[in-house]
Amino acid sequence: MPGTTAPAAPRTPMTKKSLMITASSVVGVAALTVGGFAATSFLSGGGAQPEDVLPANTLAFVKVDMDPAAGQKVNLYKLSKKFEDVEVSSEDSIKDDLLEPLFADSLDGIDYDKDIKPWLGDRAALAAIPDGQDSVTPVMVVEFTDEEKMQAGLEKVEASAASDLETDPPSAEEIDDVAWAVSGDYVVIAEDQKIADEVAGTEQVLAADADYQGDIEALGGDQIVTAWADVEATYDAMPEDVTADLLDLYDVDTDAADPIKFEPTGSLVMGINAQSDHIEFVTKALDLSTGIEQPASVPGTGLVNEFPADTVAAVSVSGLGEAAVSLYDSLAESGAVTDEMLAEAEGRLDLDLPDDLRAILGTDLAAGATMSPGDPEDLTVFGKVRTADAARVLSLIETLVGETGAAADDVYAEARADHYVAGSSADALALAEAGGLGGNERFRKVVADASTASAVGFVDIGRLFDELVTAEEDPDRGFAPLDAFGFSVSGDAESSTFTARLSLR
Structure with a gap:
């Protein structure tokens, strides 16, 4: 259950080329690979979702389900068979067939079948959350099926990543604090142990937030990859140089006697799904506003x-x-x-x-x-x-x-x-x-x-x-x-839908 935290086992120092990067690659590349055949919306499979673990103050996240509902698995399998370079042997082996070559090509000494497959679950997400110090930190949550094998697998991944450093032992500049903690059936991976523990022990989770629930329902459908962002909270957490660029983009003169107030609100939710003969990507802007008057759609x-x-x-x-x-x-x-x-x-x-x-x-x-x-x-x-x-x-x-x-x-x-x-x-x-x-x-x-x-x-x-x-x-x-590509935009300036489709022959 969310909120239960197992003590972290003693580990050697993590490095900038270690677990956080490697784990991000697992989720990110898996999302892109699977998303190559479908993407963004609510996942209909049973069991806990990443948002059942992520805290309610999450700014944005992207999640992937590597074992989607039956209809999506069938569509993914059919679409994948149209590409000669994609080797998928069956509907039930999509996750393993896509991830195995990624590990083989990126990590020395890691055997996917021995070190990853025995514990890797079906869902994972990469999120941005406030770190309590006026900054944002990345957090990853990955579903596992066996905690002991998960611990052993991550430690082996860590050792493999550390071995790819230019100095041995690693220099101070190369050492980076990365840690993990357990929450229910998910391992929380963060840049330091405190953050990992806090996320794993959170009681107010994103899934219970009414605004988040409404955004996901608005997206609708059975999706494989989902991305979501709270626009206002994300803007407030941006570094000053980034917000300054946005103000320049909208030609906002902050030194004017009566300056225009740039106050982004609303949310974005995105998804990809696989149909029998095409891939669909949907993005919805919900109650989106910048505080600056825009031309009516x-x-x-x-x-x-x-x-x-x-x-x-x-x-x-x-x-x-x-x-x-x-x-x-x-x-x-x-x-x-x-x-x-x-x-x-x-x-x-x-x-x-x-x-x-x-x-x-x-x-x-x-x-x-x-x-x-x-x-x-x-x-x-x-x-x-x-x-x-x-x-x-x-x-x-x-x-x-x-x-x-x-x-x-x-x-x-x-x-x-x-x-x-x-x-x-x-x-x-x-x-x-x-x-x-x-x-x-x-x-x-x-x-x-x-x-x-x-x-x-x-x-x-x-x-x-x-x-x-x-x-x-x-x-x-x-x-x-490839057969055809098309897109359309509908709605108005505050609540619009962008839909793109790629059909296959």
Whole structure:
């Protein structure tokens, strides 16, 4: 049970290349490897979770379940078999098949089957927690099945890591305090014994926090890797140089008479999961705010769906015009845009700022490309923008072309009643309104909520690869299993969802 702590056995000094780094590698690389086939959300398997051990004041963490629920194991196994270099013998051996080569390649003298497998459990997490001294410390919790074998295994890992030092015995600069303690079925690994003991003995755990529970429920689904962060608490714990960079990013003048208050709040929760034919990565921003007014998020209209079915790459963004105007206003207020710069732009280019930014970028903007069969380098690029003043934009384009010295015939753009189209050729203009991408099976599989998302991206990896195979004598076969990649963003500035999917053939 959380809170029960076994005395730590006497050990030799840990080193900077020792247990904490090695244990982090186990969890981190396992998360990345398993996450290569699925990721981020709530794990549905039974038994204690890492958050049942981690303290309630945890700032952020990432956890991995190396033995997920039955449906996820089946999907992981099927997806892994599509890659020739990944050797997984069965659904039940995923954890061991993925971890064994990692230990074989990284630690001398460590036999995974003898030293790690006999005690390693299915779950682990790497967390950031306050250390009580206005700083943050990393803590790892790893599930074990046999405490005695766990102690022996970790001591052997420690000895292996220490043997990789440049001096023998290790110098004072190389020695680092790292310790562990036991909490229920988890070993808590920290940079000093006090922290390890405090975490192992904590009574207020993260799993009991109502806000954390709500965040995980919002993510939903059966996930393999989960990451979570309390944005406000994490920001408050950041070093001053990092927070200063964030203030610069948002152009916050802390010396102003009435400075803008940068006060991040809310939380982030991320996850990866494996479906039968694709991997899904989901990130949710929940009640997220910086204290600085942001442009309102605009629901999408599915503009990218109007592109041709054979589009190999496409991207669309809604509300870009208003966002650009807001950015311009902020820059002008801060002095980044001067009256002299404004006068030059208005004089030479006949621009009416910031209103022309709204017209050019519009309420919806989409761009895409197709390729000629057998010639992957022959791309046709096209775009479509919904705007209230398409004729004005066309006039601006002609002015800009004149400034560059290009011939008018080299510019392909036409104005419509409520939008304008542009492209790399005269034929490209028609492609911008050909229709069909919304019915493309690859597109529909990897792009969530394409008709309403405020931002959408798509790449037909399978077709690109097939064209490269045709064009090259010895193409890289590493991309052969990949089918398509897509992403979408929906929601508003405070509560949004980013979904990315990678499908396999």
